[in-house]
Amino acid sequence: xxxxxxxxxxxxxxxxxxxxxxxxxxxxxxxxxxxxxxxxxxxxxxxxxxxxxxxxxxxxxxxxxxxxxxxxxxxxxxxxxxxxxxxxxxxxxxxxxxxxxxxxxxxxxxxxxxxxxxxxxxxxxxxxxxxxxxxxxxxxxxxxxxxxxxxxxxxxxxxxxxxxxxxxxxxxxxxxxxxxxxxxxxxxxxxxxxxxxxxxxxxxxxxxxxxxxxxxxxxxxxxxxxxxxxxxxxxxxxxxxxxxxxxxxxxxxxxxxxxxxxxxxxxxxxxxxxxxxxxxxxxxxxxxxxxxxxxxxxxxxxxxxxxxxxxxxxxxxxxxxxxxxxxxxxxxxxxxxxxxxxxxxxxxxxxxxxxxxxxxxxxxxxxxxxxxxxxxxxxxxxxxxxxxxxxxxxxxxxxxxxxxxxxxxxxxxxxxxxxxxxxxxxxxxxxxxxxxxxxxxxxxxxxxxxxxxxxxxxxxxxxxxxxxxxxxxxxxxxxxxxxxxxxxxxxxxxxxxxxxxxxxxxxxxxxxxxxxxxxxxxxxxxxxxxxxxxxxxxxxxxxxxxxxxxxxxxxxxxxxxxxxxxxxxxxxxxxxxxxxxxxxxxxxxxxxxxxxxxxxxxxxxxxxxxxxx
Numbered sequence: 137x138x139x140x141x142x143x144x145x146x147x148x149x150x151x152x153x154x155x156x157x158x159x160x161x162x163x164x165x166x167x168x169x170x171x172x173x174x175x176x177x178x179x180x181x182x183x184x185x186x187x188x189x190x191x192x193x194x195x196x197x198x199x200x201x202x203x204x205x206x207x208x209x210x211x212x213x214x215x216x217x218x219x220x221x222x223x224x225x226x227x228x229x230x231x232x233x234x235x236x237x238x239x240x241x242x243x244x245x246x247x248x249x250x251x252x253x254x255x256x257x258x259x260x261x262x263x264x265x266x267x268x269x270x271x272x273x274x275x276x277x278x279x280x281x282x283x284x285x286x287x288x289x290x291x292x293x294x295x296x297x298x299x300x301x302x303x304x305x306x307x308x309x310x311x312x313x314x315x316x317x318x319x320x321x322x323x324x325x326x327x328x329x330x331x332x333x334x335x336x337x338x339x340x341x342x343x344x345x346x347x348x349x350x351x352x353x354x355x356x357x358x359x360x361x362x363x364x365x366x367x368x369x370x371x372x373x374x375x376x377x378x379x380x381x382x383x384x385x386x387x388x389x390x391x392x393x394x395x396x397x398x399x400x401x402x403x404x405x406x407x408x409x410x411x412x413x414x415x416x417x418x419x420x421x422x423x424x425x426x427x428x429x430x431x432x433x434x435x436x437x438x439x440x441x442x443x444x445x446x447x448x449x450x451x452x453x454x455x456x457x458x459x460x461x462x463x464x465x466x467x468x469x470x471x472x473x474x475x476x477x478x479x480x481x482x483x484x485x486x487x488x489x490x491x492x493x494x495x496x497x498x499x500x501x502x503x504x505x506x507x508x509x510x511x512x513x514x515x516x517x518x519x520x521x522x523x524x525x526x527x528x529x530x531x532x533x534x535x536x537x538x539x540x541x542x543x544x545x546x547x548x549x550x551x552x553x554x555x556x557x558x559x560x561x562x563x564x565x566x567x568x569x570x571x572x573x574x575x576x577x578x579x580x581x582x583x584x585x586x587x588x589x590x591x592x593x594x595x596x597x598x599x600x601x602x603x604x605x606x607x608x609x610x611x612x613x614x615x616x617x618x619x620x621x622x623x624x625x626x627x628x629x630x631x632x633x634x635x636x637x638x639x640x641x642x643x644x645x646x647x648x649x650x651x652x653x654x655x656x657x658x659x660x661x662x663x664x665x666x667x668x669x670x671x672x673x674x675x676x677x678x679x680x681x682x683x684x685x686x687x688x689x690x691x692x693x694x695x696x697x698x699x700x701x702x703x704x705x706x707x708x709x710x711x712x713x714x715x716x717x718x719x720x721x722x723x724x725x726x727x728x729x730x731x732x733x734x735x736x737x738x739x740x741x742x743x744x745x746x747x748x749x
Contacts, residue, residue, distance in 0.1 A: 147172040152602040154314040155364040156221055156371065163212060163220055170203035170220035170263065177222050177265060180312045186293075188285025189303045189312075191227045192234050193266030202263055214650040214678055214710035216261030217375065224307045224316040225254055226300075227267035228274050229359065230348040238350045239272040239282040242473040243466060251348025252383070253317060253359050253376040260375050260712055265313055268303025272475040274319050274352040275459065275482065276300050277327045277522075277542040278531050281475045286528055290332050290601045291567055294527045298328030298542075301362060305332045308362050309600035315363040315372050321352040322450055323522075323546025325360025326558035330521035330571030333600050335592065336558035337361045337369040337585070340578040341550060342387035344373065345380035353450075353458040355385070356550040364599040365608055366559065366589035373581070374713040389579035393618065393685075394515050394587070401428055401574075402438040402510065402517040412541060414524035416564030421520050424561045424572045427594045428518055431587070436514055442506035447547035449503075451481070451540065453488075454496040455551075460485035477535040500551060507552055511577060516584065519545040521558045521571040545573065553578045557588035560597045569597070582619070586610070618691040619644065621707050621717025623655075623681045624666040624737045631663040635697075639690035648678035648735075650708040655679050655736075656728040658701075658720070666737050667701070667720030667728065670708075678710050680736030681717065 148167035151158045154177075162168040178196055181189075194202075203220070212219035225231050228238040230247035231254050237244045250258065258264060271281040279302030280286040287302040289295040290309040297306050301318025305328030308316050318325040320338040329336030337360060344359040351357060359376070363369035380386040403425050411417045425435055449455060459482050460467065471479055522542050531538050549556050558573040574588050589610035599605040620641075625632040628643060652674045656667045668679060686694060695704050701724035707717040734740040 147176075150176050151605070152311045153364045153599040153605055154222065154311055155599060155608075156218075156314055156368045157365070157608055159221060159314060160212065160219075170206045171200060173220060173222065174199050174203040174263065177312060180310070181265075184310055184312060186287055186306060186310075188269055188282070188287045189306045189310075191237055191239065191267045191269050191284050191303070194234070194264055199263065199265065206261060206263070212261065214648070214708075214712070216259075217371070217710070217712040218257060219261035220263065221261070221315070222263045222265050222313045223257060224265050224268045224304055224313045226270050226304050226316070226318045228270060228319060228350040229254060229317055231264060231267060234267050236267075236350065238274070239270050239284060240470075240474060241283060242470045247348070249348070252345045252380050254348070256376050256378070257372065268301075268307055268316060270302055270304075271300035271324070272478045273350065273459070273463065273482070274300040274321060274324055275478045276539055277323050277546070278526070278535075278539050279328065280528055280531050280535070281478050283475065288528065289525070289568065291569060294529070295525055295568060296331065296528055296531050298331035298522070298525075300324040301328050301360065304362050305329060305334060308332070308364065309334055311601060315361060315368055318360040318362050319349060319352065320358045320360035321356050321550060323543050323549070325358075325362060326546055326556060326571075326573055327522050327542055329362050329558045330560070331525055331569065333560045333569040333571075333598060333603070335363050335366050335369045335560070335588070336521075337363075337366075337373050338549065338556040338558075339373055339377065339581055340389065340555040341553060342385050343377045343389075343555075343579075343581065345378075345383040345386045347380055347383040347386075351462045353455055354462065355458065356455070357385075358550065366557065366585055366592055367608065367610065369557075370585040370589075371711060371713070373585075391582045392577065392580040393583045394580075399433050399515040399587075400436050400513065401433045402514045403435045404440055404519065405437040408440040408444075410544060411520070411523045414564070416566070417520060417524055417570050420562045420564065420570040421572060424591070424595070425518055428591055431590050431594070435518075438510050438514060438517070439506075442503045442510070443548045443552070444544065446500065446503045446507070446551050447544060449496060449500060450543075450547045450551060453499070454493040456481065457485035457488045457493065477539075480536070504552060516574055516576040516580070516587075519573050519575060521545065521573045525568050549575055555579070555581045555584060557584050559588050559592040559595070561595050562597050563603070618686050619715050620684050620686055620691070620694075620704075621681045621709075621715040622684060623668050623679055623718055625663050626718075627682055627738060630737070635694065636684050636686065639694065640687045641684045641690075644683040644685055646680065646682050648680055648710040650710060650712075651675045651678050652708075653679050653732075654725075654730060655732045655734070656720070656725040656730050657740075658724060659728060665702070666731070666740075667725050668707075668718060669720055669722055669725055676732045677735045679732070680738060681707070683715060
C-alpha cells in the first residue's frame with residue numbers, strides 16, 4: 137500500500153472505511169491516486185472472504201484503465217464531485233456491459249445502457265466496481281434468498297446481512313467501496329444498513345429515476361443509497377436525483393423543512409414496541425430517542441396502528457400481485473429456477489383478483505386518512521429500523537415468518553409516500569449493530585438528512601466495520617426554512633445582508649458554483665450588485681456564494697422584493713448539487729464589466745476601488 141504507482145506517487149495507508157471525506161482528502165493532499173485506490177479495492181475484495189457479496193465485477197484491467205483515464209483528464213472539479221470514488225450497484229439495476237440477473241441466473245440479460253442513476257454517478261467521476269448480490273427479485277429483507285450465496289454481517293458471519301440490498305451493504309461496510317446503490321420497496325436499503333452499521337437513504341418516491349431497474353412493485357420502487365455517513369449518502373442522492381422524461385414514475389417536489397421552533401418526533405408507545413425479546417435493541421431505541429430530544433426535538437407517542445396495518449398490506453394484500461406483473465411470463469416458464477421462498481411469495485399473487493386490488497386501494501386510502509391525523513401533530517417519526525437480527529440458520533428454518541418480522545417498521549413507508557434515513561444507533565452486548573430510522577412525509581429529504589447526520593454523530597458508534605472511526609461532525613444543515621444561495625450584496629457583511637438576518641435567516645455554509653458561470657457588475661445599481669449568468673461549456677473558477685436558510689413564511693416576501701433583471705433560479709454548486717439562488721437575465725449584462733476572474737463579489741470589492749455601499 138506504500139508502493140509508488142506509475143506516476144511515482146507513494147500512497148498513504150487508506151482508512152478501513154473508504155468514506156468520501158477521507159478519500160477525497162487523500163486525493164487533494166497527494167496521498168493517493170485513483171489507480172492506487174483501485175489496486176487497494178481489488179486487494180480488499182480478493183481478501184474479503186465472502187464470495188457471496190459480488191455477482192459480477194468490472195474486469196480488473198478495465199477498472200484500472202478507467203482510473204488512469206480519470207487521472208489523465210485532470211483532478212476533481214465541480215463537474216466531477218465523485219472523482220475517483222469507487223462504488224457498487226445492486227444487481228437489479230442496469231450497468232452497461234454487465235449482466236443484470238436480479239439474483240436469478242435464468243433471468244440474466246446484458247443491458248446496452250446504464251440506468252440513469254448509474255450514468256449520472258459515472259458522469260460525476262465515480263468508478264463502478266461491479267454488481268452486488270441481493271434477495272432474488274428484491275423480494276426479502278434478509279439476504280439469504282440468492283443462488284449466489286448469502287452475504288453475512290461484517291460483524292459476525294453467523295448472522296444475516298439484511299436484504300434485499302445485501303451485497304451492497306457488505307461491500308460498503310467491509311471498506312471495499314465508498315458507497316453502493318440499492319433499492320428499497322419495503323425496507324431493502326434500510327435493514328441491511330442497520331445490520332452493518334451503515335447509513336441507508338430511501339429517497340422520496342420518484343426523486344431518483346427507476347428506469348433501468350428490474351421492478352419489484354413498480355408503483356412503490358425506489359433506488360436507495362448505502363454509505364458510511366449521511367453526508368456521503370445524501371451527496372450521492374443529490375447527484376443521482378432529477379427528472380427522467382422516460383420514467384413515468386419520476387417526479388419533482390418542493391422540499392419541506394422542519395419547524396424553526398423545534399420539531400416533534402413520534403416515538404412508539406410501550407405497547408407498540410416489539411423487539412421479539414431483543415432487550416439490547418429495546419434499550420438502544422430508547423437511548424436514540426433521548427439523543428434526538430437533546431438535539432431539540434420533542435418526543436410524542438403516536439398511534440402506530442394505521443402504520444402497522446399499512447405495512448401488512450404490502451405482503452398480505454394485493455400489492456403482491458404487482459410483484460408478479462412484470463415477471464408473469466418468466467414465472468410461468470422458469471418457476472423451477474427461482475428461489476423457493478421468492479417463488480412462493482410471487483406465485484401467491486394468484487389468490488388476488490381485480491376486486492381485491494380495488495379493495496386494497498380503498499383500505500389504503502382509509503389508512504392514509506388516519507395517518508394524516510397523526511402527521512398533523514408530528515413532523516417525523518423515530519423508529520427502530522428492524523426489531524432484531526437473526527442468524528442465517530434461523531432464517532433458513534423459518535424464512536417467511538422471520539422475514540415478515542424484519543419489516544414491521546419499514547414496510548409502510550412507500551405505501552404512505554414517505555422518505556426515510558436509516559442511521560446506526562449503537563451496538564448490543566453481543567457486538568451486533570442496531571439502527572434507527574427517521575421517517576417523514578415525501579420531499580422532506582434535505583431536512584431529514586441534516587437531522588439524521590446529527591443523530592448519527594451523537595451515537596459515536598463508528599463507520600461500518602470500523603467501530604472506532606470518528607463519525608464526522610455534520611455540516612450545518614437547513615432543518616427548517618428554505619435554502620437560498622446569495623452571491624453579492626446579500627453576503628455576510630455586505631449592505632443588504634440585513635434583509636436576510638432581519639427575517640430570521642441563518643448562514644449554513646460558504647461554497648462555490650460549478651465552473652460554467654460568468655459574473656458581471658450590473659451598471660447603475662445602488663448599492664452595487666453583481667449579475668450571475670450560466671454559460672454552459674464555459675470553465676471558470678466558480679463563483680463564491682453563501683447558502684442561507686430562510687424561514688418558509690419569509691421566503692416568498694423576500695423573493696417578491698427582488699428587482700429585475702435579477703431573479704431566483706436553480707444554481708448548480710461545485711459538489712454537483714443544486715440550490716435556489718440569484719441569477720441575472722442575460723440581456724442585462726450586455727456590455728457590463730465581467731469580473732468572473734475575481735471568483736466572487738467579496739474578492740472583487742476587496743481588491744478593487746469599489747465600495748460595498
